[in-house]
Amino acid sequence: MIGYQFMGKMHSHAYRDLPFFFDPALKPSLKAISGRDEEAVKQAAEIMGWESYETDWRRLIDRKDIDVIDIVTPNHTHAEIAIAAAEAGKHIISEKPLALTVEEAEQMYEAVQKNQVIHMICHNYRFAPAVQYAKKLIKEGKLGKIYHLRANYLQDFIMDPSFPLIWRLKKEVSGSGTLGDIGAHSLDLARFLVGEITEVSGMMETFIKERPLPDAEEGLTAQSENSEYGEVTVDDAAAFLARFENGAMGTFEATRFAGGNRNKNKFEINGSKGSVRWDMENMNNLDVYFADSPPGLQGFRTINCTEEEHPYAGAYWPPGHIIGYEHTFINLMHAFMEAISKNEVPVPNFYDGVINQRVMEAVEQSSIQKKWKNISV
């Protein structure tokens, strides 16, 4: 695994818990992590249970005892690492967004295809049991023809103007801002549940244009009074309208400026026969409506998706004993291990990463040019 911050911790945890809950065909073996700061990476390896560490990611790729490369570094490094890993014949799992640009993403996809390695992208929200169950209902036609998807991903953690200029707010490191970080999740859920998008019209905004530079010594959250300021070069918020190939209408909004919404990742889908609603802050529940319920008895029912019938849920606790955010990653890693064991490419993979990147690029272009943009598929 390359990188060991928030997502590194999350992935490590998922690998550890996977064999406990499931009976995977392949059990992940935590060989090594890499990071540039030796002291920090050494400590991380110890706490998170990795056998060894490296201070240069290339060493990981050279090692013969490593079959899988897990990329949890800042976005601008994904392409170089993934391509090197693919060429070394390693299977790859990468955090999202796949790359800084469509071009980079396409090169990555080309590399994994050419070298015939298994590849996956970490859109973990697909793996909430409630979302998987929504997919099942849609696939079985229980919602009928889909008319609408409306998706919001609302956060508020950078609303304070004194919040520092972290790497996620710099275009050269992160590629995009809110759109690529959280909007990408909504987009991926939409494609998973409703289908491909053919055209978009976008609107993007940076509300706070300058922020104090992070104080390197003291870390991200402490700024001295005399902080210098730097320019925020990504979007604080993005919204877009979309049309799906199947005729459905989509509305999307992603923002880090929606006070009171810590991590509100939610969607509603309406079809000719029924509707579903989901909200990550209450991720075990799925609200479901069926138009053919008897008159007088029609209404959204709230299903606590913690039963055998709900994908992945049976591996955990008895009905009503809820699971949390981390389980989306355990489930995802389960799908990844299953895929490797069968030598099949799982979904979502680098292809999805490419398409998501294309849609996001179209949203950006549309926002600048003030007109609708088609997505080339």
Added chain:
Amino acid sequence: MIGYQFMGKMHSHAYRDLPFFFDPALKPSLKAISGRDEEAVKQAAEIMGWESYETDWRRLIDRKDIDVIDIVTPNHTHAEIAIAAAEAGKHIISEKPLALTVEEAEQMYEAVQKNQVIHMICHNYRFAPAVQYAKKLIKEGKLGKIYHLRANYLQDFIMDPSFPLIWRLKKEVSGSGTLGDIGAHSLDLARFLVGEITEVSGMMETFIKERPLPDAEEGLTAQSENSEYGEVTVDDAAAFLARFENGAMGTFEATRFAGGNRNKNKFEINGSKGSVRWDMENMNNLDVYFADSPPGLQGFRTINCTEEEHPYAGAYWPPGHIIGYEHTFINLMHAFMEAISKNEVPVPNFYDGVINQRVMEAVEQSSIQKKWKNISV
């Protein structure tokens, strides 16, 4: 009052209840209603408590004992009636949308200005105590600088393809479809709470393009097997992105194809200091978030707006004893009567009707031309 269907019943009720709950400077006197079907209008007058009736609306305008004309007819008749009423020196209250086109709306506004009559448009949702209280919080700066408004108005009553081609689905009678009928309410709330809109990008769709013609004899809901079909000439659903004069971003969606949502008119507004959320299906409640609540104690609080502090609520029942949809109209009529008694023009009025019409026209144009459109103010 001209017209006596759903909205006619609603307005009549509001006039009757107004003096019971408030102590208005002017008490409405229910002089006469008009409608073309003598039998029906006679019966309506009796049930709803009108002293007399007419079968030609022009007779109402001619009558000296009538000071106020209330227009609750289908949209294509608003302009002619309103202009005639204004020229006769009557005060006017009209259902929304004001007219079929911007041009018609402007002529109506010109007429009321020229003849110096009081005028109002029935955007009743402004008058829910919770909405009025949200306005108060915003006006007092409690939410700070506004970043976002997201508004949805979701219904599902025409999802059945056998639902007939009523007048609301014909452009020549209604002007527009979902956008003008319910999207107009979201738009009006947005302008009331956040301010003027400067540009929009829209998307509109008609999912069911042909419907059975209503059987004139049997009324709206019964179609014979051999029904003939007619073309639906308005939108079933509309969505648009908007920028406000003050820099806020707006996202809007109105649809009659969101199964399970009978009348879900809701919005959320996020500002630098706080947020509010409201949903008409639970109209007494306002969710409020303040960013300056102590750490650990931050969260949306649900306020049951049934107390003295909440505008209009004090006139009704003790705290916690909720009011319903009809009270938005009683409150609106109270504002109208107060305005007449003070010889002041209330809000929202025909000016708001004109601006709303301009925004909706820009949404339609934008949807056709696939690019952003400015709103001229």
Added chain:
Amino acid sequence: MIGYQFMGKMHSHAYRDLPFFFDPALKPSLKAISGRDEEAVKQAAEIMGWESYETDWRRLIDRKDIDVIDIVTPNHTHAEIAIAAAEAGKHIISEKPLALTVEEAEQMYEAVQKNQVIHMICHNYRFAPAVQYAKKLIKEGKLGKIYHLRANYLQDFIMDPSFPLIWRLKKEVSGSGTLGDIGAHSLDLARFLVGEITEVSGMMETFIKERPLPDAEEGLTAQSENSEYGEVTVDDAAAFLARFENGAMGTFEATRFAGGNRNKNKFEINGSKGSVRWDMENMNNLDVYFADSPPGLQGFRTINCTEEEHPYAGAYWPPGHIIGYEHTFINLMHAFMEAISKNEVPVPNFYDGVINQRVMEAVEQSSIQKKWKNISV
């Protein structure tokens, strides 16, 4: 109508609105109200639309042009008035609780039976469409055998120790406190929905034992610094366990000391085939669970009881356009008028008042004697 405070206003409104929404066989004619303060009763008559007023309730009973006596006075006067009215052959509708004691209640019931007048008691919550629909589901066996009812009625309006010693806090005027005022409503709903109660174990408490006397001149809410104090002689809170005749278990709690709950009157009923939940603060909704929903799709569905299928709801607005507290009274008055027109005794009536009183007396006795008490039926 005798009395003209909160409930007087409510009843008057219901009479006025009844013919507007329904097409009643009998239309109420608002003949006269009575009250001791001439100035106040005169003004009340005018605002609320009564033709005349009296300052002695006996005059109302003497009047030949009056067929129905509506009792909305403090509880200690109910018996005398009702008995006099019955003897004069008037139909009677009385606010709850019926009387101060079981004995009084029985005398009242005897009087209406002997004189063969129509009688009703104002347990209005039975008449919420959602509650009526719950009754329908239970009656049709949709919930199967009933195992549990849990009912809470939570308020908070007297939590401030400076809240004055109003009549509702004095046993000689009100008979009981929270139990009789709001616990009686829960009890009535329980009997309506589940059946008769055979035994109870109660617990009652007065948290604030002395309160400032109301300043007669200035009204209820203003106390001078030098207020004298008086003893609170009723319960602030009451809870009880109950067994129903059909084997179900009941738990009840009523309090005016549940901060944040303005008027939270709610219940849940669990049966072998399904469950229902209701909450007055969101009175249009009924949550319904069916055990025979397909595995994976089981959950409480939220029904907005505003459709034709929901009792009384069809008389008001289109689906999703909610009604409020006052509609429970309009519906109740409709049932009363229908009953008079058919010369049938409606439910709930004085018999229910007697039984409710017996249960409450058993709760009080049980609380004092610290043991279970049987209810004699």
Added chain:
Amino acid sequence: MIGYQFMGKMHSHAYRDLPFFFDPALKPSLKAISGRDEEAVKQAAEIMGWESYETDWRRLIDRKDIDVIDIVTPNHTHAEIAIAAAEAGKHIISEKPLALTVEEAEQMYEAVQKNQVIHMICHNYRFAPAVQYAKKLIKEGKLGKIYHLRANYLQDFIMDPSFPLIWRLKKEVSGSGTLGDIGAHSLDLARFLVGEITEVSGMMETFIKERPLPDAEEGLTAQSENSEYGEVTVDDAAAFLARFENGAMGTFEATRFAGGNRNKNKFEINGSKGSVRWDMENMNNLDVYFADSPPGLQGFRTINCTEEEHPYAGAYWPPGHIIGYEHTFINLMHAFMEAISKNEVPVPNFYDGVINQRVMEAVEQSSIQKKWKNISV
């Protein structure tokens, strides 16, 4: 660890995850588990990560390399194991309820005191961050004087009459039924948050008195058509009223017959200054009301307890990224390890087990004798 079913899995997981999230002074080392079925216990050890296994729990107690005994066996074995472990000088953590009877519980408590070992009882719900935060608010006086606690623990997993007669339904193995299994949790939360209980009045019921015997070969869920039946000797549902030492009133209900409630463990507490509400099915949230919020802005606020300020939450994911049921155990084990490292007895411990047992015994007695019972403390 002795036992390896549901709770064994849960405890094992907690030990594994503890050092990953926290930096505990003592890291648990998973030495050995015991169980009677060698094949099964061997497999469990492997999957759950235990170094070795035994088929007789006495061997575990004899082993020198084991410092802590974790008891997750059926209730009737707790006492014997715990006393033996205490005498061998092992620290002990036991599942609840502590024992079959008060007497047994007292013997266990005596043993741990005499042998001066650290002891804890697994009332895990205390360790939800939202519950810990509620405790903090109450301790700091933020809710003022406590007037009410109402607690429900509602399940529905044995409503089907064909559900077999598992050990939890037999008094000789489990001691009590719903009361001891889930009512004990509500009781423990009440004592943690409000204080000691001085008297109770209870009501208990067994709705389904006979059930098919489990088919030993096929496990718990499969019964053959020819199943023999056995008597259910514990309660299906229990409710009780309680008075707390500090004057507060408590109402409790625990049932496995509340259809639609899979695991609804919830409570509300009302004090003179504020209220809190919590529901395990949405365990990250705490609803908080403060009576001193400005007029007009009073209402329950929903706090997503996933922030640094919320006890234990900081060890996991960023704000808004929810945790699940298993984290209550990780937190509990953290408290246990901290206690051992400091040689202090943590809470809740065997003393709490004894008191909880006394209250439950009083509830049972009260239910039989039909009168209130005092709790001796």
